[in-house]
Amino acid sequence: MSNFKRIGIVLLVVAAVAVVAGSFKGSDVLDRAIILGLGVDADENGGIILTAEVVSPGNGTEQVGTFSKNVTVKGETINVAIQNIAEVTGKEASLGQCVVLVLGQEYYETVDFGDLTEYFINHHSFKESAVICCCEGSAREFFNKGNALSQSMSLAIATALLDQAEKIAVTNNSLLQYARSQNELDRSGFLNKVSFVPSDNKDAQLPDKEMGYIGYREICVFRANRYVVLLDEQLVKGMSLFLPDTDGETFVSFEDVVTRTVQVTNKDVNIDPDGKGGFEVTIKLTVRYGRTDSEEVNGPISAKGDKEIPQVILDDVAEQARYVAERFLAAQAEYNFDLLDFHEAYRRKQGYSISLADKPMSEFPVKLTVKVDES
Amino acid sequence: MDKNRVSIDQLALLYLLLVMGGKFLTLPSLLAGDVGHDSWLSVAFSFVWDGICLCFLLWAIRINDGCKMDISAILDRSVSRPITVALMAIFFVIFALRINVLLSSCFKMFSVTFDVSANWIVYVLPVAALAFFALTKGFNAIARMGQLLFGLILIAVVALFVSPFMEVELGALLPIGEAGWGKILLTSYTRSFWFSDYIFIYFVMDGIKIKKHVFAPILISFGVGALLCITLNAVFVALFGYLAPDFDMAMSKIGVFSAASTANGRWDWLTLSIWLISVFIKVTVFIFCAYKCLEKIVGVRFAKFNWIAAAIVLVTLSLPMFVSTRQLLDTVIKWGVIPFTLVQYVLPLLMPLLTATARRKTEMCHE
Numbered sequence: 001m002s003n004f005k006r007i008g009i010v011l012l013v014v015a016a017v018a019v020v021a022g023s024f025k026g027s028d029v030l031d032r033a034i035i036l037g038l039g040v041d042a043d044e045n046g047g048i049i050l051t052a053e054v055v056s057p058g059n060g061t062e063q064v065g066t067f068s069k070n071v072t073v074k075g076e077t078i079n080v081a082i083q084n085i086a087e088v089t090g091k092e093a094s095l096g097q098c099v100v101l102v103l104g105q106e107y108y109e110t111v112d113f114g115d116l117t118e119y120f121i122n123h124h125s126f127k128e129s130a131v132i133c134c135c136e137g138s139a140r141e142f143f144n145k146g147n148a149l150s151q152s153m154s155l156a157i158a159t160a161l162l163d164q165a166e167k168i169a170v171t172n173n174s175l176l177q178y179a180r181s182q183n184e185l186d187r188s189g190f191l192n193k194v195s196f197v198p199s200d201n202k203d204a205q206l207p208d209k210e211m212g213y214i215g216y217r218e219i220c221v222f223r224a225n226r227y228v229v230l231l232d233e234q235l236v237k238g239m240s241l242f243l244p245d246t247d248g249e250t251f252v253s254f255e256d257v258v259t260r261t262v263q264v265t266n267k268d269v270n271i272d273p274d275g276k277g278g279f280e281v282t283i284k285l286t287v288r289y290g291r292t293d294s295e296e297v298n299g300p301i302s303a304k305g306d307k308e309i310p311q312v313i314l315d316d317v318a319e320q321a322r323y324v325a326e327r328f329l330a331a332q333a334e335y336n337f338d339l340l341d342f343h344e345a346y347r348r349k350q351g352y353s354i355s356l357a358d359k360p361m362s363e364f365p366v367k368l369t370v371k372v373d374e375s
Numbered sequence: 376m377d378k379n380r381v382s383i384d385q386l387a388l389l390y391l392l393l394v395m396g397g398k399f400l401t402l403p404s405l406l407a408g409d410v411g412h413d414s415w416l417s418v419a420f421s422f423v424w425d426g427i428c429l430c431f432l433l434w435a436i437r438i439n440d441g442c443k444m445d446i447s448a449i450l451d452r453s454v455s456r457p458i459t460v461a462l463m464a465i466f467f468v469i470f471a472l473r474i475n476v477l478l479s480s481c482f483k484m485f486s487v488t489f490d491v492s493a494n495w496i497v498y499v500l501p502v503a504a505l506a507f508f509a510l511t512k513g514f515n516a517i518a519r520m521g522q523l524l525f526g527l528i529l530i531a532v533v534a535l536f537v538s539p540f541m542e543v544e545l546g547a548l549l550p551i552g553e554a555g556w557g558k559i560l561l562t563s564y565t566r567s568f569w570f571s572d573y574i575f576i577y578f579v580m581d582g583i584k585i586k587k588h589v590f591a592p593i594l595i596s597f598g599v600g601a602l603l604c605i606t607l608n609a610v611f612v613a614l615f616g617y618l619a620p621d622f623d624m625a626m627s628k629i630g631v632f633s634a635a636s637t638a639n640g641r642w643d644w645l646t647l648s649i650w651l652i653s654v655f656i657k658v659t660v661f662i663f664c665a666y667k668c669l670e671k672i673v674g675v676r677f678a679k680f681n682w683i684a685a686a687i688v689l690v691t692l693s694l695p696m697f698v699s700t701r702q703l704l705d706t707v708i709k710w711g712v713i714p715f716t717l718v719q720y721v722l723p724l725l726m727p728l729l730t731a732t733a734r735r736k737t738e739m740c741h742e
Binding site: 016122125128180349 | 497500501550614617618624
């Protein structure tokens with residue numbers, strides 16, 4: 001091959017690469033409003049108010065490093081509201097890194113938000129594994145508490161619910177799990193409820209700065225994307241007893257005049273259909289004395305170490321566990337929601353049927369057995 | 376040295392890449408739409424048929440050892456030239472359709488997952504350039520490429536699988552066979568277009584370098600590939616439930632479902648990009664086969680790169696500009712499964728007999 005041919009081929013390849021590369025329209029990261037979290041509130045006109053925590057990479061003219069800011073827009077639908085973020089930020093909204101979706105109290109209590117979850121679940125960039133939760137008060141105000149946490153509110157919620165919740169006996173939900181729960185079988189499911197809990201400011205440098213942390217020990221129950229009931233801390237504790245993946249439940253008992261804190265370290269849960277339309281539920285808890293810094297300690301400091309737990313305390317813990325578990329089962333029957341997948345258990349045995357999907361929770365009798373052993 | 380020569384080990388690795396490439400795009404959602412959470416059973420049945428046919432094809436390769444007859448020579452000598460041409464035409468249609476379905480699925484994935492937009496021609500040209508370059512270098516170059524990238528792609532696939540597999544509750548697949556066994560089997564047949572990846576082996580039969588083992592390496596690859604595909608389908612439907620039929624990009628959806636990665640960026644995009652290489656390798660192999668089909672149809676062995684044949688293949692790549700993948704699936708592919716069965720499932724079963732017949736009529740075979 002002559003040199004002219006070689007040069008010609010190289011030029012041709014360079015030209016082809018330039019044309020092809022130039023034809024792929026990506027977008028510069030600086031032109032994108034990278035959203036970490038979204039908060040949704042009800043608008044009085046029937047639309048929504050959307051608050052987005054947007055992260056902006058520093059680009060020389062801005063702050064060096066990465067920082068986030070909250071922007072709030074309105075829209076008739078979620079789609080319009082997200083488009084409106086571009087108006088406020090001057091950048092295209094990017095949802096690929098969004099880790100949390102927070103629903104404001106007025107919104108989730110009054111609106112059927114099925115179209116909202118459908119939008120995000122079908123969005124190609126939005127992660128189905130993102131956290132969805134509801135908050136006390138408006139989502140906008142909640143996001144603006146980020147300064148009080150001294151960190152990104154979205155990341156704080158994600159860390160709390162994904163990393164910490166299951167260690168303190170609180171279950172959590174992803175967008176996918178929630179969306180499925182609202183469309184399958186009895187169509188009931190839950191969202192964690194987060195709230196900002198103020199704490200004392202002991203910072204002499206910034207004495208006026210608001211400080212606090214995120215509380216997440218309550219759960220809101222929904223059926224077909226409609227709010228049903230709020231489960232308080234005790235009911236959530238009762239629910240977690242049925243869930244083998246959560247642990248850290250604590251019980252306070254008394255040995256003579258000393259208050260003892262007992263902590264669940266392991267759990268074996270069997271929820272078996274009894275073949276007569278009900279369930280036989282066995283919960284085996286393995287416990288140990290809580291550390292001296294455990295929560296729920298009242299009175300004298302509880303013991304630490306390998307001290308043997310007396311049978312009387314084990315019996316007391318079993319009784320307490322049974323009580324909170326039965327309270328939770330009663331709430332399920334009263335408000336007719338199924339967070340323990342009773343319907344799913346029968347579907348797996350018998351297959352899907354409309355009569356099964358419509359079966360009320362009060363028609364699932366439960367024989368509950370609670371056993372407590374020392375670890 | 377024959378540039379189309381390929382060793383059994385290379386063939387096995389390439390086959391595994393082909394099995395994994397492409398089945399994690401639109402197929403899982405289509406199957407979920409047909410038979411719900413039993414879709415993994417449909418995939419399993421499809422692989423059972425594939426396994427049987429593959430064994431027969433490997434038997435034919437064993438018989439062909441020493442003869443180095445290509446597929447058209449075998450068919451010409453065992454049946455007749457017109458039947459050879461007809462079968463090659465069917466093969467060409469299958470390859471053209473599969474290339475287009477794969478490319479359009481990837482195109483969609485690029486535009487919706489990575490938010491990169493381009494027009495079809497600009498998207499197809501680099502892929503075609505790669506494939507035609509590989510054609511000039513021979514099948515051995517493609518096999519070597521697969522060999523080099525195999526480890527990386529396998530790691531990416533496993534990385535995409537691990538998190539969702541650890542999290543999913545496989546009990547959601549119960550009761551087994553809820554959709555009805557007849558429907559599951561029928562779906563396995565109606566969606567057979569996505570299977571029988573071994574059909575590329577027909578077009579490299581004359582170049583296969585046989586040492587000791589023929590069956591073991593390829594059947595192991597097939598087994599691993601089948602297991603991965605069945606597992607992915609099971610995980611996909613168990614994870615997404617009623618939403619599975621709506622998620623037409625299974626791999627991009629399944630990779631994201633990892634609680635650990637939720638607050639740690641989108642590493643699933645990296646592994647997804649690496650896995651996509653296997654799709655492009657599959658497209659390259661199928662373009663090679665489509666080109667070879669034309670060679671067999673006209674009955675001339677192209678001594679050098681044939682621009683006319685390449686141009687015909689290139690023209691077929693413009694199909695998605697006029698017909699959407701959905702339209703293709705609902706029309707040509709829906710009814711095409713019947714003639715396609717001939718080359719996907721009937722021909723392999725006959726191949727040992729046909730090869731033995733052709734061998735008897737050939738004098739230059741070495742024992």
